Amino acid sequence: MEKSTFTTKKGLAQMLKGGVIMDVVNAEQARIAEQAGAVSVMALERVPADIRAQGGVARMSDPTLIEEIINAVSIPVMAKCRIGHFVEARILEALGVDYIDESEVLTPADEKHHINKRDFKVPFVCGCRNLGEALRRIGEGAAMIRTKGEAGTGDIVEAVRHMRTVQDEIRRLQNMPTDELMAQAKEMGAPYELVVEVAQAGRLPVVNFAAGGVATPADAALMMQLGADGVFVGSGIFKSGDPARRARAIVEATTHYNDYKVLAEVSKNLGEAMVGISVSSLGERELMAKRGW
């Protein structure tokens, strides 16, 4: 018997496919998420919209909070650590979280290196804006990828950009002659073996969810149609007028992403959506997606 192999790490993400992972800041929100049909919750102290508004250094959450959330629900619990902060990651692993998000939403701890995720028993998910970034993270041991989008904005435009970029780069690799793949790997800054694997398979070797800006059922369905395996919803649910209702609607929309009658129905009477910030109004230094190397 072999515990926590890359197959089981990657496999857990495969079990989350077609589902919604929701940011929650306490046990009560975690229960609302589970009851609405979330496949997993992300335990954190502040949702990205508040991190953005309040500023300061954003760090791993208090372990007490994470334990309360673990005890409150039966679905997998994820938690975030700072980019490169392998001690925060070890603490989260010791707490028994089911997935660690090495996340650009928190303030990076290392401006050059991400965590060597192969050393851990707990699986990791990491953000990407393009295929090269995705394959670097997988090379470091990430068992799941999410496109970054721009967290805490409620603006879907960056999530769309990043998902389209990844899909486009995969299609280009598929059409590339084999003898050009090494130069392409160099240009993308990605491990050659993974570039070859993607060129042959026509898809990432791990599950890829969409994140960063999903605020409505239509946003979730859009990302699914663009090729996401599932969606993360951060501030979009608990910063809205009726979180339980919106949570359930986004779950339904993620399953029935091709069924416009269902999408029309679940989009009705959801109350106020999160207010949101247009990404184009943000300064370069305010973009979280730029964090990560």
Added chain:
Amino acid sequence: MTNQQIRQQKIAEPQDSALSTQHSALRVGVLALQGDFAEHIAMLQRLGVATVEVRQPLQLAGIDGLIIPGGESTAIGKLAELYGLKGPIAALAQQGLPIYGTCAGMIMLSRDIGDTAALIEGQPQSLFGVMDVKVRRNAFGRAIDSFETSALIPTLGEPPFPMIFIRAPYIESVGRDVEVLATLAQGDAPIVAARQRNLLVSAFHPELTADTRFHAYFLKMIEEQRGQH
């Protein structure tokens, strides 16, 4: 129109052309509400079987068997109830339709998950509840306790079958006419695969391996079922 009306209208709509009858070949439905249904579909296609994704009751029409994939049983149960699939699937199970559930699918088919049931609005989570097994959710622990092993499944013969357990359940006890297909040589020798007439379950995920024997066994169950009619 309410959600319920939309869902009922769906049932009344004419059959999709993709569902046109092919009597010669098997067509297996895969419940596609959430989880690793694509992996099951890929496995069935390797075995030369036509597949249909099931998200609405209409899509259950004319299938010869049904697979309930791995995923999160709370999410699958919630969506099955909301979209009117719970009653029809339970009825098909009673009528003898061959159904195979992996991991969350095993939880969904079981009658009883005891105190491991999540409470949804004060009620235990929704199950199809058709197989006489008592199942424990997350029985081996959390993500870091997930594991790979292999064990001989006598029905399938040599070599031992590769088994991937991911936050997996196991079967605590079985009813009288439930056949135990596999146990693990660890702890209290937990039951990890079983069959009761037309119902087949495994706590592990053959769809994540390259070994097609478990799915082939399920297809044989379907063929036997068809032979009886």
